[in-house]
Amino acid sequence: MQIPFTPLVVVLLAVVAQAVFAAGLLWLAPANRLPNRFLALLMLAIALWLLDGFFREANIYGQNANWYFAPIYYSFAFGPLLYFYVRSLVNHDFRLQRRHVWHFGPVLLQxxxxxWLRLQPYxxxxxxxxxxxxPYTYRVEFIGTWVSLTVYLGLSLRLLQQYRRWLPDNxxxxxxxxxxxxxVLLVLVGVVSAQWLLEVVLREFFGLYYAYDYSTELLGVVVFLVGVVGLRQADMRAVRFEPELAEQELAALELQPVSTPLAVPTLPLQPDATPAASLVAEAAPETTAIQATATTATAAPVADAxxxxxxxxxxxxxxxxxxxxLTLAELSAHTGLAARLISFTxxxxxxxxxxxxxxxxxxxxVKRRLATPDARRLTLLGIAFESGFNSKTTFNRIFKQFTGTAPRDWNAGVAE
Structure with missing residues (x-):
């Protein structure tokens, strides 16, 4: 058997090899174990689909017809594996249960x-x-894969959007x-889905097969991106996002009776520190005021003082x-207050x-420290780290968000 090593053939073979290697690393990675294993299975499923493209481009099917119907097709797993990867990544407590098995019914049939065909004579x-x-099952497989991928992509995007809204409150x-x-990965999968739809239309209505097919190449880009970035994902063990529970807690909080707040006691502060509350008010005055009374029965719920x-x-x-x-759960454990009560408050x-x-x-x-003579002892980044920030990028972004000024410009103004 001779393989023509054209650029596309070489690229497909390299991507398949990279996908298999990265999937092995993901499977053995100690952090994010369950989501990484979903991701590893997704990479293997895509790699096997790309292997079919390699067989076509290298003319292996033409040289040996016995390679037809090789058991390398698991495209109905693309969508479910992607969705359960996202779902388990944003919730460390997620476990695959018996009620989830039906999601993988189509790929089990596939x-x-x-x-079965592989075991049959030629x-x-x-x-x-x-x-x-x-005439039949190829169409069902090709169109069905597009439908499955599109549906689960939509579910994944919705879940990610809900998670990103929940994150700042926790x-x-x-x-x-x-x-x-x-x-970015989900958007790229959306591009694959759009290209797949174009191929469905060309095949079903114009009889054009493999004329404008780029879904294989795009899937190669997807699996390459996953292999490069997937292993660098931060440890998500502290994240436990359950959209159903979050919605129930929000509804429960909204139904709590409205109470008139008590007077807030003045708290003793460290003698050498400017009151933090006033500094926060200075940093973001429009967001630190507490509503004093509820004007009507339909007014927004008032937090207990x-x-x-x-x-x-x-x-x-x-x-x-x-x-x-610091997380909402840690603040809850420290104060003894329920997490959802803290979130509401x-x-x-x-x-x-x-x-x-x-x-x-x-x-x-940070602003308090910069205004003291001791500020010269540390760099600006050192002061940021001692004030609770843990990265330069985050510090610069947050400081400018609250003050409208970059930290270095603010520091220069203080020095003058």
Whole structure:
């Protein structure tokens, strides 16, 4: 058997080899174990689909017809594996259960068909190709794969969008948890889906096969991107996002009776520190005021002032904001308040997300430190790290968000 090593053949072979190698690394990776295994299976399924493209481009089918119906087709797994990867990545507690098996029913039938055909003599496979596969099952497989991929892509995008809305209310540091690369990956899968639709239209209505087919090449780009970036994904063990539970908790909080807030007690602060509350107000005055009364029965729910005071104490006096990875769950454990009560209070009492509230204190701490003579002892980045930030990029972005000025420009103004 001779293989013409054209550029496309070489690229396809290289991508398949890279996908298999990266899938092995993902399968053995200690962090994000379950999502990484879903991702590894997705890479293998795509790699085998690309192997079919390699066989066609290298004329292996033409040189040996026995390679037809090799059990390398698992395209109905693309969509479910992608969706369950996203679902398990944003929820460390997720486990695959018996009720999820039906998602993989089509690929089990697809795999069963090809493995059965592989065990049949060539005459049976030839008959199946001419009388069943070419007029019927090939169409079902090709169109069905596009439908499955598109549906699960939509579910994945919706889940990712819900997760990105939930994230700022539960984490004070989100730069490594925003899954920006995954968003890019899903958009690229959307491009593959659009190209696949074009191929369906050309095949069904114009009888054009492999004339304008680029889905194989695009899938190669997808699997290459996954292989390069997937292993670099941050540890997501602290993330437990369940959209159904989040919606139930939000509904429960909205149904809580409206109470008139009590007077907020004045908290003792460190004698050498400017009151953090006033600094936060200076950093973001429009977001730190607490609503005093509920004007009507239909007004927005008012947070309990005692809960507001306890959160202020944890942040101002106990300085929990200095923990660079502070989460809503950690604040809940520290204060003894329910996480959903803290979330409700932060949103309705402080008028901010949890992320903005904590970062407001961090920005205020940086500004306080820059105004002291001791500021010369550390670099600007060193002060940021001691104030609760854990990356230069995040610090620059957050500081400018709250002050409208880049940290270096602010520091220059203070020095003058």
């Amino acid at each position: 795999a069963g068909l090809y493995w 005459s049976t496979r030839l008959w199946f190709w001419e009388t069943v596969h070419q 984490f004070s540091e989100v730069s490594k948890l925003r899954l920006q690369w995954l968003r 005692a809960v507001v005071a306890r959160i202020r104490q944890a942040l101002e006096q106990e300085r929990l904001y200095l923990n660079p990875t 932060v949103n309705n009492g402080f008028g901010q997300s949890f992320n903005d509230l904590v970062n407001g204190y961090r920005v205020a701490e």
